[in-house]
Amino acid sequence: MKRNFSSNLRGKVRNFPLPQNRPLVPLYEAVVNSINAIDDRKKQDVLLQGKIEIEIIRDRTLFSESDSNTVKGFRVTDNGIGFDEDNMSSFMEADSEYKLAIGGKGVGRFSWLKAFLSVQISSTFKDDDTFVTRKFDFNLKQEEIEDSLSAVNESDEYRTTVVLNDYLKGYEKNVPKQIDTIAMRIIQHCFVYFLSDNCPEIVIFDHEARQSLNQMWRDKFSTDENTKKLEIGNQRFELLNIKITDKTFQHRNRLYLCANERLVDSKDLENLIVDLDSQIFDNMGYWYLGVLTSKYFDDSVDMNRLSFTIPAESSGLLPDYPGMDAIIKETCKSIEQYLKEYLSEVEMSKKERLQKYTTEIAPQYRHLAYYIPDKLAALKPGLSNEELDDKLYVMKRQFENQTKAECNDLLKKLDKGDISSEEYQKQFQETIEKVSDVNMAVLADYIVHRRIILNLFSRGLEIKNDGKFNLEKYMHQLIYPMRTTSEDMPYENHNLWLLDEKLSFCQFISSDKPFDNAMGEDRTDLLILDNPVAIAESKNTGSTYDSIIIFELKRPMRDDYNMESNPITQLIDYAQKIKDGKVKDSKHRNISTSSNTQFYLYALCDITPTLERVLTQMGFTRTADNMGAYKYNDVIHAYIEVMSYDKVRNDSEKRNKVLFDKLGIPSGS
8 A cells, every 4th residue: 555654755855954974874863773673672572682784885896796995875684673553654754753752853764865865675573473574665756655564474583674775975975984984983873772781783794894883892992880970950961981992993082962872962072171182092091981961961952863952051041951061061070080090190290391391491481370370270281392382472471461451450540549558559569579570571581582592503503414514694694684784673683692792782783784785895794883973863874983893704613714815804804994985884875984983893703723823923812711812903993803603602601691590491502
């Protein structure tokens, strides 16, 4: 006889919400139907050994019966109660309430036609003590089903097969192809069923392999019989804590939210519990998995079982109906207690690392531990130094802005008379302490910068892998960026303090720029003009300069100097050109000098044997530490000094040692 659906089949399928990235949902529905059918039959036969077989239908090729890289559909067979008249009537009724008591929505079969072209159903079962078979096709081409029962000769077993044929294109591309992956997805979805001792034997297979899902469960999961009862917003929940001993398990450190014994949603606990990370397996030998169940979930799952109708946030107007935020928060507290042994060690290790980092590497962040310990505690473990520094920098800036705002608020209250003298004294003391620590942090930041620059400077003196030393360009860029002037570069971008602290505040600096900005002209490595006799509004108004400082840098360990080609002769030639009025600045204005202009000429280079001979012939005097040499030239009013790179480094280390020591950072490189 022909049987019609109680509603429009095409409309039901069209309106069924099934994302294309969830292609296994129809298979889950078929498997759960089989589990329910076996449970129904067990009511008649308590000794029944339930069995479910899942065959993966793959494409055939010219060379093989099956292509393991394809999945066209599934064949699900069980020995449950079968498509008897009660189940058949429920199947034909949209939104059937036949399985309402066990969480059935009466719509799961519509997911089959949402993702597959057609479904074939064959069921052998007992009807009035006689085995009969019911077969029919389920597809969108026909709104009615040809239903009939046929007698079965010599059959004494229940057997129902549902064949999901031909994935539709949008779903086929997203379905996993490997048998182990599909098996694990089924376990995850039917997780609560596998917890039961009455779970039927479930097997999945294709032409190459056969896998028992029950054995996979036993191999990979350890429940420890650890269930925690929770009460959240007057709703009762049960949390099962599970240890997963399979390192390759994909859903590591997750919380499963289940309804009617099926997985509906999952949460990544590493995003919810600060100190939980992927190192737990290496340290403890397991991943954590929590399974949260509740009648509140059962009553709130939507019809496609992919989400809940529970509000995202709790409302004080509905205290008996907690939002998902409160549920997750309270559940995470329970999980943290269960994982306390591991999380406590991670927290302690993180604190020790932060203390060491802010003491030895980045002392500019040290005060944050006192003022915002909660924010530091919220940092994830396992951050690289670069990631940690980025996080701390943001916190430091936020703290500085907050401190400035507090200062402004305090002053406004004082101006308006909105604060008592005693309260003002208290708030003033608290605020001024923060301001002091902020300022010290800024100073610490600058001192750390100096430590890094000195380390880089020392690195530049080392021989490279190719057996050569760095070119002078490396040292030049470190001290002062090339082809720039103080007019187009911020003060904090140079490191002239390496040479002399007072050079940091000169009025005009030119680095490796040709005289008159012409590319064919000579250029000094560093030209520093300072202290104009007449103070003017601009850098150069034609006034004469009281002092001019010129630096010349050479490659470390260079050893090919002579009397004609050496840094001292170069420096004197530069100075003479300036004295003769032959030099213009980058804006083509003369650099003016007088007979009283004092020149300071510095050659930054290593005193190698050839340079040693030049210095001797020119009558230079060696410094007390024997790392440099100096001489005064009366003709051009120039103090000339040769400084080796070692001398620059050693002198800078000595000048900054007290600062490094105060911050507790190493003085050596």
